Amino acid sequence: MSGVRDAVASRTPPRTGGWREGDPAGDRLFLDLDGPVRLERGGVLPGVRVAYETWGALAPDGANAVLVEHALTGDSHVTGPAGPGHPTPGWWASLVGPGAPLDTDRFFVVCANVLGGCQGTTGPSSAAPDGRPWGGRFPEVTVGDQVRVEAALADALGVRRWAAVVGGSMGGMRVLEWAVALPDRVAGLFFLASGAAVTADQLGTQTTQQAAVRADPGTGLGIARRIAHLTYRSALELEERFGTTVQDDGRFAVASYLEHHADKLVARFDPGSYVVLTEAMNTWDVGRSRGGVEAALARVTARAVVAGVDSDRLYPLELQQRVADALGVPLHVVSSPYGHDGFLIEADAVGALVRGLLGT
Ligand SMILES: CC(=O)SCCNC(=O)CCNC(=O)[C@H](O)C(C)(C)COP(=O)(O)OP(=O)(O)OC[C@H]1O[C@@H](n2cnc3c(N)ncnc32)[C@H](O)[C@@H]1OP(=O)(O)O
Ligand SMILES: N[C@@H](CCO)C(=O)O
Known part of the structure; x- marks a missing residue:
C-alpha cells in the first residue's frame, strides 16, 4: 500500500475548500490518487477517488483531527441537510458542530465515503478504465483496504495522527483496523455497536x-x-x-x-x-494474519471508549465486551429499544460518550 501513500504525495489537496464536482449545494471534496491501489485480496484499482467532507479547522500542529467512520449505507455527510451528493441529511447531525460532542470550535472533523461506496468515492458504479461502470467487475475490497485508502487521505490532509477515530457498525470495523494497523496514528478511538470479527x-x-x-x-x-x-x-x-x-x-x-x-x-x-x-463485512476479522483478535488488539495504544446498544441483536453486547476486555477498558451500554439502529438514534447517549473521549 505504500503505492497509495506515494501516489498522493504529489497531490496534496487544500485543507479547507477545494473543487466541487457538479455539487453546487454540497461541500464534498475529492482526492484523486495518482497510482493504483493494490488490494489485500489481490486485485488492483486504478484511479481511485476519495470523496470527503470536513468541519472545523486543522490546527497548525495537525493534532486536532477526528476521523468519523460511517456505516454500511452512510456517506461522508455526518451533519447538514440533504442535497446533491448527500441523499440523506447528516446521519449524526447533532454530534458535530460548535459546542457539540465533536466540537468544531476545537476539532477538525473529517468523514470520507468508504472505498467501494457510491457517494463519491470509487466503487462499482464508478467508471472503470474502459469507461464503463465497474459493476460486477469491481475487485473485492477489505476493511484493511478501506483504511489504507483513508490513510492516504490523512497524509494528503496533513494529519499524521488522529486525535480520535470514531464510528459505529461497519464504521466501527474501520475504527479497530486503524487502531491495530496504524497504532501510532490513532490517539483515541470510539468503537460502537460493532465487532472485532464477523459472526x-x-x-x-x-x-x-x-x-x-x-x-x-x-x-x-x-x-x-x-x-x-x-x-x-x-x-x-x-x-x-x-x-x-x-x-x-x-x-x-x-x-x-x-x-x-x-x-x-x-x-x-x-x-x-x-x-x-x-x-x-463478511471477510472482516481484525485478527487476520495477526495471530487472532486478542493478539491484534494488544497492538492498540489509543485511549479507547467501547460501547454497545443493549437491544442490538445484530452486534450483541458480547462482541463489544470482547473488545473492551482485550483493550482493558469498561464496556459502556447504551440503553435503547431501537436495536442496532440505536447507534444512530440515541444521539444524546452516544454524544456523552464521545464527550468523555474528547473532553468536550
Ligand atoms: C452511518 C449510517 O448508518 S448512515 C445510514 C443511516 N441512515 C439510514 O440507514 C437511512 C434509513 N433510515 C433508518 O434506518 C432509520 O430511519 C434511522 C435509523 C435513520 C432513524 O430511525 P427512526 O427515527 O426510528 O425512523 P424509523 O425507522 O421509525 O422510520 C421512519 C420512517 O418510516 C415511515 N413509516 C413508519 N411507519 C410506516 C408504515 N407503517 N408504513 C410505511 N412507512 C412507515 C415513516 O413515515 C418514516 O418515513 P420517512 O423516514 O421517510 O420520513
Ligand atoms: N442504518 C444503518 C445500519 C447499518 O449499520 C445503515 O444503513 O448504514
Whole structure:
C-alpha cells in the first residue's frame, strides 16, 4: 500500500475548500490518487477517488483531527441537510458542530465515503478504465483496504495522527483496523455497536441479502434492505409499534414500514456497492494474519471508549465486551429499544460518550 501513500504525495489537496464536482449545494471534496491501489485480496484499482467532507479547522500542529467512520449505507455527510451528493441529511447531525460532542470550535472533523461506496468515492458504479461502470467487475475490497485508502487521505490532509477515530457498525470495523494497523496514528478511538470479527449470524443475514441482490439488482436491493432493517431493530420495538395491524391498503403495517425503508434505499444506493461492502463485512476479522483478535488488539495504544446498544441483536453486547476486555477498558451500554439502529438514534447517549473521549 505504500503505492497509495506515494501516489498522493504529489497531490496534496487544500485543507479547507477545494473543487466541487457538479455539487453546487454540497461541500464534498475529492482526492484523486495518482497510482493504483493494490488490494489485500489481490486485485488492483486504478484511479481511485476519495470523496470527503470536513468541519472545523486543522490546527497548525495537525493534532486536532477526528476521523468519523460511517456505516454500511452512510456517506461522508455526518451533519447538514440533504442535497446533491448527500441523499440523506447528516446521519449524526447533532454530534458535530460548535459546542457539540465533536466540537468544531476545537476539532477538525473529517468523514470520507468508504472505498467501494457510491457517494463519491470509487466503487462499482464508478467508471472503470474502459469507461464503463465497474459493476460486477469491481475487485473485492477489505476493511484493511478501506483504511489504507483513508490513510492516504490523512497524509494528503496533513494529519499524521488522529486525535480520535470514531464510528459505529461497519464504521466501527474501520475504527479497530486503524487502531491495530496504524497504532501510532490513532490517539483515541470510539468503537460502537460493532465487532472485532464477523459472526455466523451476520454472515447468514449478509449472504442472504447478497443473494437477493444478485438474483435481481433492482428488486433484490429492496428485499436485502427489508431483511437487513429487521436486524437493525428489536423484536420488542416492532411488536409495540406495529403488532399484527393490517393497514387500510391491506398490507401488514410492519411490512409496509419495511417496504418504505426498502424503497428509500433503492432510490439512493447502488446494488453493486451493497454487495461489495457487505462482502468486506463478511471477510472482516481484525485478527487476520495477526495471530487472532486478542493478539491484534494488544497492538492498540489509543485511549479507547467501547460501547454497545443493549437491544442490538445484530452486534450483541458480547462482541463489544470482547473488545473492551482485550483493550482493558469498561464496556459502556447504551440503553435503547431501537436495536442496532440505536447507534444512530440515541444521539444524546452516544454524544456523552464521545464527550468523555474528547473532553468536550
Ligand atoms: C452511518 C449510517 O448508518 S448512515 C445510514 C443511516 N441512515 C439510514 O440507514 C437511512 C434509513 N433510515 C433508518 O434506518 C432509520 O430511519 C434511522 C435509523 C435513520 C432513524 O430511525 P427512526 O427515527 O426510528 O425512523 P424509523 O425507522 O421509525 O422510520 C421512519 C420512517 O418510516 C415511515 N413509516 C413508519 N411507519 C410506516 C408504515 N407503517 N408504513 C410505511 N412507512 C412507515 C415513516 O413515515 C418514516 O418515513 P420517512 O423516514 O421517510 O420520513
Ligand atoms: N442504518 C444503518 C445500519 C447499518 O449499520 C445503515 O444503513 O448504514
